[in-house]
Amino acid sequence: MLARSSEGEKYFVKLDYDKSSSTPWAGSLSYADDHRGVFTKLVRGLDHGRIPRGLNLYIADYYQMYRFADRLGFADICLGRGAIDAKVRVGAIHIVDLDNWLIPVNTRRTQAMQEYARSRHGD
Numbered sequence: 001m002l003a004r005s006s007e008g009e010k011y012f013v014k015l016d017y018d019k020s021s022s023t024p025w026a027g028s029l030s031y032a033d034d035h036r037g038v039f040t041k042l043v044r045g046l047d048h049g050r051i052p053r054g055l056n057l058y059i060a061d062y063y064q065m066y067r068f069a070d071r072l073g074f075a076d077i078c079l080g081r082g083a084i085d086a087k088v089r090v091g092a093i094h095i096v097d098l099d100n101w102l103i104p105v106n107t108r109r110t111q112a113m114q115e116y117a118r119s120r121h122g123d
Contacts, residue, residue, distance in 0.1 A: 010031055010032045010033065010034070011029060011030070011031055011032075012029070012030045012031075012032065012068075013027065013028070013029055014027065014028045014029075014030070014061070014064070014065075014068075015027045016057055016060075016061065018050070023050060024047070025046065025047055025050050025051050025057065026044065026045065026046040026047065026051070026057050026061070027044070027045055028041055028042075028043065028044040028045070028061065028065075029041075029042045029043050029044075030042060030065065032069075032072060032074065036076075037074065037075070037076055038074065038076045038077070038078055039065075039068075039069035039072065039074040039076070039077045039078070040077075040078040040080070041065060041078065041079055041080040042080065043080070044061065044080065058083055058086050059086060059089070059090060062079060062086070062087065062090040063090060065077065065079070066090070066091070079092060084097065
């Protein structure tokens, strides 16, 4: 459905696989936002059980993403969430560490949930 949507041509799927067996090891979904001028990695998944020890697909993926986004004409590249140290090693210059909270609206302990969120978030 995503590929057939009006935005479908802006999404890119990347697969990393073992060339000798054609077994997929990892995949990612990215979005090219021409309006904002940002190429963004939305999600990445790895099959850790299949990846040989010592092979760092994160670093290789960031490098390949930089090159691909550059070929498309993007100067601003969002590497997605997490793995901050690896992203700094490959050149990330603006880091935003996210802290997300979901407070159930239909709980009988609303006050307790809000107090917990404030205590963890520092508000």
